[in-house]
Amino acid sequence: MTLSNIARCSGAAIVLFAVCAVACHGQSPAPVGGYDALSFNSPFYWIQLDKAAPFVRCLSADGLGKGVVQHDVIQWKPVVEGGDFGLRRDSDGNAVIHRKDASSADEWFIAFEQKQFSLRSVYGKGSSGQGVGFRFAKQENHATLLGMMADRNRMKLPAVLHLPDMGSFQVVADKPDVVVDYTASRKEGEQYISLTLPAATEQQGSVRYTFTATAIYPKFDGVEQDKYAGFRRDYLNLFQVNPAVRVIANNSCSDACAFTLFLSSMLALKTPPLVDSLTALDLIRMSIERYLDGMKAYGLVGYTAGYEGTTAVGWSSPVNSLDSYPSLVITACNYVKGSNDLEWAKRYYPQITAWMDDQMKRDYDGNGLVEYELSGNSGSWDGVLRPANWWDTIGFGHEDAFSNALTYEALNLTAMVAARLDRKEDAERYGQLAGKLKDAFFKTYYNPATGVLAGWKSKDGKLHDYYFLGVNSMAVYYGLVPEDKVAGIMTAFWNKMQEVGFTDFSLGVPGNLVSVRKEDYTHPVARWGGGSKEDGSDAFQRYENGGASINWSYFTLKAFKKAGLEGPLRRITHGILAGINAGEFQGTGSNGMTKDWKTWSGECWGYEGYLCDGYLALLALNPEDL
Numbered sequence: 001m002t003l004s005n006i007a008r009c010s011g012a013a014i015v016l017f018a019v020c021a022v023a024c025h026g027q028s029p030a031p032v033g034g035y036d037a038l039s040f041n042s043p044f045y046w047i048q049l050d051k052a053a054p055f056v057r058c059l060s061a062d063g064l065g066k067g068v069v070q071h072d073v074i075q076w077k078p079v080v081e082g083g084d085f086g087l088r089r090d091s092d093g094n095a096v097i098h099r100k101d102a103s104s105a106d107e108w109f110i111a112f113e114q115k116q117f118s119l120r121s122v123y124g125k126g127s128s129g130q131g132v133g134f135r136f137a138k139q140e141n142h143a144t145l146l147g148m149m150a151d152r153n154r155m156k157l158p159a160v161l162h163l164p165d166m167g168s169f170q171v172v173a174d175k176p177d178v179v180v181d182y183t184a185s186r187k188e189g190e191q192y193i194s195l196t197l198p199a200a201t202e203q204q205g206s207v208r209y210t211f212t213a214t215a216i217y218p219k220f221d222g223v224e225q226d227k228y229a230g231f232r233r234d235y236l237n238l239f240q241v242n243p244a245v246r247v248i249a250n251n252s253c254s255d256a257c258a259f260t261l262f263l264s265s266m267l268a269l270k271t272p273p274l275v276d277s278l279t280a281l282d283l284i285r286m287s288i289e290r291y292l293d294g295m296k297a298y299g300l301v302g303y304t305a306g307y308e309g310t311t312a313v314g315w316s317s318p319v320n321s322l323d324s325y326p327s328l329v330i331t332a333c334n335y336v337k338g339s340n341d342l343e344w345a346k347r348y349y350p351q352i353t354a355w356m357d358d359q360m361k362r363d364y365d366g367n368g369l370v371e372y373e374l375s376g377n378s379g380s381w382d383g384v385l386r387p388a389n390w391w392d393t394i395g396f397g398h399e400d401a402f403s404n405a406l407t408y409e410a411l412n413l414t415a416m417v418a419a420r421l422d423r424k425e426d427a428e429r430y431g432q433l434a435g436k437l438k439d440a441f442f443k444t445y446y447n448p449a450t451g452v453l454a455g456w457k458s459k460d461g462k463l464h465d466y467y468f469l470g471v472n473s474m475a476v477y478y479g480l481v482p483e484d485k486v487a488g489i490m491t492a493f494w495n496k497m498q499e500v501g502f503t504d505f506s507l508g509v510p511g512n513l514v515s516v517r518k519e520d521y522t523h524p525v526a527r528w529g530g531g532s533k534e535d536g537s538d539a540f541q542r543y544e545n546g547g548a549s550i551n552w553s554y555f556t557l558k559a560f561k562k563a564g565l566e567g568p569l570r571r572i573t574h575g576i577l578a579g580i581n582a583g584e585f586q587g588t589g590s591n592g593m594t595k596d597w598k599t600w601s602g603e604c605w606g607y608e609g610y611l612c613d614g615y616l617a618l619l620a621l622n623p624e625d626l
Contacts, residue, residue: 037050037057037087038087038089041069043069044061044065044115045059045062045069046058046059046060046061046069047059049095051097052078052079053130054079054130054135055087055132056074056133058072058076059134062166063213063232064167064232065115065213071166072140073143074135074136074137074140075140075192084099084101084128085130086098086100090109092111093111094110094111095110095112096110097132105124107127107130108121108132116211116213117210117211118208118210119132120207121198121199121200121206121208122205122206123200123201123206131181131197131198131199132197133195134195134196135194136193137191138191138193138253139609140587141586143161143252144161144162144164144251145159145160146160146161146162146241147278147283148283148286149246153183154179154180154243155179155180157173157180158172158173158274158275158276159180160216160274160275162239165230165233165237167214167233168213168236169212170212170274171210171275172209172212172276173207174207178198178209180196180198181194182195183196184242185253186253186311193252193253215235216271217231218235218271230581230582231577231618231621234580234615236271236274237612237618239280239283239612240252240254241283242254242310244310245290246287247291247295248264248287250612254608255297255298255310256298257299258299258300258325259298259324259327260390261284261327261331262328263616264284265284265334266616266619267615267619268280268283268334268338269334269338281335284331284334284338288328288331288332292332292348292351298314299321299323299324299327300320300321300324302315316384316386317386319372321386322400322407323388323400323402325355325356325358326403326410327406329355329359330409332352333352333413333414336417337413345417345420349423352414356414356430360407360411367444368436369399369440370403372387372396372398372400374387374388374397375459375460376395376456376464377397377459378517380395381520381521385522387522388400388403388456390613391511392522392544393521393522393528393529393545394511394520394521394544395456395516395520398458398459400456401441401444401468402456404437405471405475407437408434408437408438408478411430411431415428415431438479442475442485444457445463446485450467451488451489452465452468452472452493453475453481453489454468466516466520467496469493469510469511469552470551470555472490473555473559474559476555476562477562487563490562490565490568491563491565494560494568496513500514501600502548505574505576506578506584507548507579507584507602508548508549508550508551508617509549509552510541510548511547511551514546515531515535515540515545516536516545517535517536518534520536526542527543527605528543529542529544541599542597543597544597548597548598548599549585549596550576550579551611552613554617554620557572557617576617577621580617585610585611585615587609587610588609589603589604590604591604593606594606594608596609
């Protein structure tokens with residue numbers, strides 16, 4: 001059975017089985033206790049079953065139906081090796097999982113069609129209650145289940161099983177209120193994401209789960225072109241739900257970060273429905289409500305090592321990061337903007353405005369800009385304390401341009417929500433605060449020596465400018481740069497990229513174009529970009545010290561568009577789209593480091609394996625959005 005033959009098949013139902021016909025990971029698996037398996041292959045997916053629980057031995061998918069189904073993402077770990085269950089094909093072509101010690105106990109029936117497969121569990125006397133499990137290998141794919149969490153490690157259906165760089169399955173059940181087990185672990189020796197379908201209960205009698213292969217993305221003229229294949233497969237890549245903390249996180253195995261949730265809220269506003277009535281805004285509501293109800297995350301005081309039983313590393317600064325509350329406020333306001341749920345807005349308005357007011361209390365000198373309590377002075381970092389924002393190994397402190405740009409957006413959105421709730425005095429007050437911040441922003445950060453904005457102004461009055469591309473792009477995007485200065489700033493960045501030799505945009509874009517000096521880098525270890533030389537050049541291009549990624553590239557694309565620099569915009573867009581098409585931002589390189597950060601020659605220096613933040617870039621790759 002070859003992929004080329006499969007691709008020529010058509011029709012509503014194609015039932016093609018083979019025993020070990022397609023090899024897991026390109027090799028036939030070794031027999032285990034009388035190994036017996038059934039496989040099905042179509043242009044949309046490949047699945048192989050095993051008689052040992054949890055029964056799904058191999059899985060690959062192509063949401064576009066192009067037959068790219070050779071990459072198995074299952075971490076096979078049988079619960080019971082042989083003996084208890086048998087696997088056969090019945091006269092209707094279904095795969096049947098049955099108890100060997102009870103001839104009448106056919107427990108699971110699996111039917112296959114070209115775009116979907118279904119698994120039906122039947123409750124009966126002697127039923128084992130054994131579920132069917134999909135255990136995904138984290139190192140092969142950072143799978144995630146997108147839906148509403150019922151509890152820790154328990155998700156309601158319907159949901160979407162999303163496989164980054166591959167596509168998605170819409171997962172539904174034929175019974176109401178069905179909840180599946182969803183777990184993930186990044187512990188050494190585990191490294192998995194797991195979905196388990198519970199067997200039917202006596203009350204249910206039977207339950208059918210249906211998986212339909214798909215790709216979910218907004219439509220625009222030309223989107224079906226091959227160059228947008230990655231856009232179509234990966235549009236949901238920014239959404240990763242961590243089942244332990246029950247919110248959108250860096251990835252399903254990783255930390256939740258308060259200061260990145262606003263990115264997901266931006267994409268959710270432009271995301272088509274996920275499955276049935278479930279939307280991306282539902283995921284935003286679920287996540288932001290956890291924070292509104294008191295949850296902590298990276299960036300917030302109280303997020304300690306092992307928080308809520310997770311493998312969290314903890315937030316090691318004595319104050320909240322300066323970008324956490326703005327991110328949460330933006331997220332809540334974007335939910336209101338997208339859903340128009342004013343009852344929800346009324347319920348949470350006191351907490352949203354409490355966050356906003358607490359943020360503005362950090363304008364300690366009254367100049368309109370908020371200040372981080374750590375000075376940001378050169379040489380003030382000890383390798384433990386964290387700086388002001390997302391760039392948590394670079395010494396952003398005191399008056400941080402990145403966080404102030406987000407604070408400006410948060411103020412404007414808070415004013416919008418206040419106006420919708422007919423709270424006119426609040427709307428006016430937040431609008432005035434936004435205006436005051438804007439008046440101070442450009443004159444504080446503009447560096448005439450370079451023609452761009454500095455990253456931060458430390459307490460001693462010094463500007464720290466390393467050609468921060470993301471910071472400047474964000475300022476342009478949010479309207480904090482005077483119109484007559486936008487083209488000049490973005491031209492300066494384009495010219496600097498040519499000067500320093502960064503030309504391969506399939507790697508994404510660097511956060512800074514010149515090396516951060518040792519005295520301004522918070523992490524002294526070379527592996528994390530901390531150089532031993534005073535100018536930091538010996539670690540330049542590693543991790544956050546000039547490393548390339550797609551993080552914050554959305555704002556860069558939007559800023560070049562606003563500047564009217566169509567040539568640079570086309571080159572950067574083409575490169576990023578090519579990198580996404582090739583799946584170059586997930587997985588591990590030959591040096592054992594991961595692909596989420598790279599040097600300008602393409603050498604890997606990441607650690608997450610999959611960092612979802614940068615996939616907001618997909619929103620800007622839609623030409624109708626630009």
